[in-house]
Amino acid sequence: MSVTIKSAREIELMKKAGEILAKTHDELETVLKPGISTYDINKIADEIIRSYGCVPSFLNYNGFPGSICISLNDEVVHGIPSKKRIVKEGDIVSLDAGVIWKGYHSDAARTHAVGKVSDEAAKLIEVTRESFFKGIEFCKPGNHLNDICSAIGEYAESFGYGVVRDLVGHGIGTKLHESPDIPNFRMNRNGIKLEPGMTFAIEPMINVGRPEVEWLGDNWTVVTADGSLSAHYENTVLITNEGCEILSLIK
Template sequence: MIVLKSPREINIMRQANQIVAETHHFLKEMIVVGITTAEIDRLGEEFIRNKGAVPSFKGYRGYPASVCVSINEEVVHGIPSKKRRVEDGDLLSLDIGAFYEGFHGDAARSFGVGKISNQARELIEVTEQSFFQGIEKAYPGNRLTDISNQIQKFVEGKGFSVVRDYVGHGIGREMHESPQIPNFGSPGRGPLLKKGMTLAIEPMVNVGTFRVKTLVDEWTVVTEDRKLSAHYENTIVITDNGPEILSKV
């Protein structure tokens, strides 16, 4: 069942997502070559808690950290480690959630550390742009997969591929609510978009194949061909006038 949110609930979600957006902004400024991914996680958790929220991911289905830190060929769910240090030229993806006054916020960002390759830079840009292409269809009366199709067409038109095994989702009192939101597929399918829907739309885009696999830690998802991947996500709400991005500073 898709839960439509009231104006009061949307306002709380706006606050939860503000915390997520501010955490992203803070961490991007703090990340330098040599920092460990465990330190990134510690800084992120402290920031979220200092804002009066709780990290959504910590302990969720057994996930051991507060910030998903995925590097280069890692698509999503990278586990922070004291042994893993960020290197010059890395493509870093951070996925962050915050639980505030009964509601979740969720957003992901990818960016380069130090001097990155032209291919990595283009991948990051295309992944972010694909999100904004997708939400051009996030209007009441459209179908859910109108968003999905728009993302896929844009990404593949740029010569990259869209991950199939992981998708976006509804969000609210639960981190993952209905509906699932694929980043690929034919338009005109799925539920009608309605005012009050809150959706976490998150393209995951690869340089090579769209196929992925999960490592032995049972969390970290990598590209099957070990080529680069990027991730961009925002929580939005459908309004009469179209999408409002909740997870932005």
């Protein structure tokens, strides 16, 4: 499958989807407190997304039962909302959400500290976020996909962290997942050459310990194989004539 180049009209729709998703994440951060269940976070997220005239990208996607993914501590991604999962002081919580605006998707994730967290947890969240921006420095026409992947992985690994190999970023547009796959580590090839109009969901998933992950019995929730903490940071990004624009981040 080839990489889609978005038209000016499509880019405007994706910008609007990204703006709505950025606002959704900002609103969700305010409700994330000790004692709330992941079920209630999901319910609030669904209400916020629909209040903007969007629908959640994730609900029923390949059978996923939630409107967003909520992953705690050693859960890397795809945590299923549940009334039994209660957020506690000291947890780190990854909120991964997507919205569809007039047929176009935006996808973004944030990992938050709940109350006072360990120094180890705080550092992991910051390095994971920063690794995204290290990759973004190479999001410009003429560069290759591997320039982004290498920058993310090398930065995270310089702290001794494990960069998840089994899950990657992706293209995005009228489909939540489009070509190309976007690893967070150096590939053995250059990958595609970047062109204006390409749109990507770039999403470092970084573990304190080893990079290996496992799937739980629900067939969705991905956890670190060694039980170490994991963080996730993601944005929808547009390649422009000059460089790139982060669509899911409020300026």
